[in-house]
Amino acid sequence: MRSEVKLAIVTDDPPVRENVKAWGMCRVNTRLFRVLSDNIAIIVSGSQRYMYGRRDLDDDIRLKCIMGFPLNGFIKPIGSVFSNIFGEELEFKLRLSRSIKKIKNSGANWVFCPCGVNPYSLSRGLRIAQACNLPIAAYLVDDFLSGSELSGDTTALHVAQKDIPKWLEEVDQIFVISEGLRSRIQSLYNLDSVVLPLPYDLVSETGFQENDSKLGTDEKQIIYVGNLSHFYIEGLKQIAQIIDEINNNIGSNIKLRFTLPNMNEIKSLIGNYDCIKCSPCIDNRDLQQEIHSSILCFAPYSFQEKYKIMVSTSFPSKLLDYLSAARLILVLGPDYASSVIYFKKNRLKTCLTKQDPEMIRAIIIQQLNENTDYSNAYREVLQKNHNPREVALQVISTLKSHHT
Numbered sequence: 161m162r163s164e165v166k167l168a169i170v171t172d173d174p175p176v177r178e179n180v181k182a183w184g185m186c187r188v189n190t191r192l193f194r195v196l197s198d199n200i201a202i203i204v205s206g207s208q209r210y211m212y213g214r215r216d217l218d219d220d221i222r223l224k225c226i227m228g229f230p231l232n233g234f235i236k237p238i239g240s241v242f243s244n245i246f247g248e249e250l251e252f253k254l255r256l257s258r259s260i261k262k263i264k265n266s267g268a269n270w271v272f273c274p275c276g277v278n279p280y281s282l283s284r285g286l287r288i289a290q291a292c293n294l295p296i297a298a299y300l301v302d303d304f305l306s307g308s309e310l311s312g313d314t315t316a317l318h319v320a321q322k323d324i325p326k327w328l329e330e331v332d333q334i335f336v337i338s339e340g341l342r343s344r345i346q347s348l349y350n351l352d353s354v355v356l357p358l359p360y361d362l363v364s365e366t367g368f369q370e371n372d373s374k375l376g377t378d379e380k381q382i383i384y385v386g387n388l389s390h391f392y393i394e395g396l397k398q399i400a401q402i403i404d405e406i407n408n409n410i411g412s413n414i415k416l417r418f419t420l421p422n423m424n425e426i427k428s429l430i431g432n433y434d435c436i437k438c439s440p441c442i443d444n445r446d447l448q449q450e451i452h453s454s455i456l457c458f459a460p461y462s463f464q465e466k467y468k469i470m471v472s473t474s475f476p477s478k479l480l481d482y483l484s485a486a487r488l489i490l491v492l493g494p495d496y497a498s499s500v501i502y503f504k505k506n507r508l509k510t511c512l513t514k515q516d517p518e519m520i521r522a523i524i525i526q527q528l529n530e531n532t533d534y535s536n537a538y539r540e541v542l543q544k545n546h547n548p549r550e551v552a553l554q555v556i557s558t559l560k561s562h563h564t
Contacts, residue, residue, distance in 0.1 A: 165199050165556045168268035168294065170259075170285040172206040172248065172278065174227065176216040179443035183387055185276040186212075187477055188301060188358060192274065193221060195359045195548040199556055200224055201266040204259045204288070206251055226255070226262055252284050260291045270559055271296040277307035279319045282327050295332040297559060299356060303344055306469035310390065325349055333562050335555070338498045341473040354558055359551040360480045362543055380528060381417040381437070383454040385447065385478040388420070388429050391467040395460020395492045400433040402521050407435060412528060417454065419447065451485040452535070455527045461493030461500070463515060472496045483542040487533045490523060506541045509534050 173185035175193045182190065193200060203225040214222055263271075271294050273285030282298060289296035304324050308316040328334065328345070334353035336342045345353045382403065384396060396416075403414050415437040418426055423438040430436065441447040451457055459479055461471045475498050482489045488510065493500045495513045503511045509532075512519060526532075 165270060165559050166201040166266070166268045167196060167199050167270050167272045168201055168263045168266060168288075168292070169193065169203040169205075170271055170273045170288050171203070172281045172284070173274070173276065174205045174212045174216065175203070175218075175221055175225075176212050177218050179445075180212070180216045181440065182212075184477075185274060185301070188276075189274055191359050191361070191548075192299070192551075194218075194361070195552040196272075196555060197221070199552070201268040202226070202263055204255070204263065206248065206284075226259065248278075248280060256288070256291075259288060263288065263292050263294075268292075268294065270294060272299070272555075273297070274299040275301070275304075277302040277304065277311075279304045279308065279316055279324055282324070282331075283319075286327055286330055295562070296330075297333040297335060297555075298328075298331045299335040299337075300341060300345070300353070301337040301474065303341060303469055303473045305348065306473070310466070310470065333559060335558075338473060338475045339501070340496075340498050344469065344473050354554070356554060357546050357551060358475065358477055358480060359548040360484065360542055360546040361548045362484060362539060379413045379415060381415045381450075381454045382456050382458055382524070383417045383419070383451055384458045385419050385451070385481055386476070388426065391462035391464075391471055392460050393429055394462055394464070395458070396430050398515065398517065399458055399460070399492075399520060400430055400435055402517055402524065403435040404433050406521060406524060406528075410525075414455070414524070414528070416458075417450070419450075447481060448485045451482060452487065454486070455531065456488040456490050456524070457482040457486040459489060459491045459493075459499055461491075461497040463494050468494075468496065472498060474498060475502070480542065480546060483538040485535065486538060487531065487535055488527055489534075489538065490520070492520070506545070508537065508541060 171189055173189050175189035176182045176186055178190060193203065197220060203221065205225055205227050214227060217225055271285060271289040271292065273282060273296060275281040275298055285296055285298065304320040308320040328349050328351055334345065334351060335356040336345060336353045337358065339355055342353050342355050345351050400416050403416055406412055407414055414435060416435045417437050417439060419441055420426060420438060421440045426436060426438060441450055459476065459482060471493065479499055491499050491503050491511045500511050500513055510523060
């Protein structure tokens, strides 16, 4: 029975509600914890890197969650002297004894630790598991070593090189977000892992309505959802230039819509293109509607060699939002990119595996004229590969089969 496994979640990233603006591991945790809710005994969450509080959690999650102290205001004045790890560790130590006591009294029999690129997240999960004398499962969504190399953080790089191999050896069960990361873990550390796809609940998260579509207006939009990580920039520059050229040549009014609020920041990274439009979404329903109202959704990945590991091991959560509501998705990236592999494996439209401005231009113009709608095929694949019930069953059955 699923109830035999009780999880103590240890995370640095609060699982905020869907209608709270969030990114990265916060959004991963929101959806993952929702599907595991029946098996969660307690959640111990940090908050030092965020301005979220208990009010930002769903009611059922709030009842199970204890959060750390929001020390942002205290840490900021001394940020030039101490690194972020100082604040994270201080917050962790302030709540450590309380966390251990709560976990011991919760009935949990596993610690479950989702980890992004920050290597210290795994360390904190391990310390709590050892203090509670519980086995630990880790869910890895980024490669620690490549992430620290790209960040330029020499301390994090040292930890990734020297400590992560030892820490992973102490983990009882490793889950990973992609086949690429599973291969990477095997290659670097000779450790087995289980691929756990991100869950996505189509029933509760798809809220667009056909009659709300903006496709009949003069302004059309190509949407890009999420933050501007370094391995997305070159693709965004390329498509922005192409959109401006199309608009100038045929008199169209296509916008490249970002869901970030800061126009100056975007243009400083992408360039001063006329097509750029910044407009955050109010909530997840609004995001779904904007995705569905766009002539296409853009999912770029870098072709640069220095990003190869990150591109091949990470899996962009924005892709699930696209699959839930998009008419057409354009994935641009090298053939080893996780998103490209995913689209090819599931025979989805449309992938480009080389930087071909003429082909991108042709795809945009064709979609502008024909408004092809692949949404049914996208949602079918989403339901098959990211079914919340199946994801929860995979976690629980894997841990049940593990010796405890």
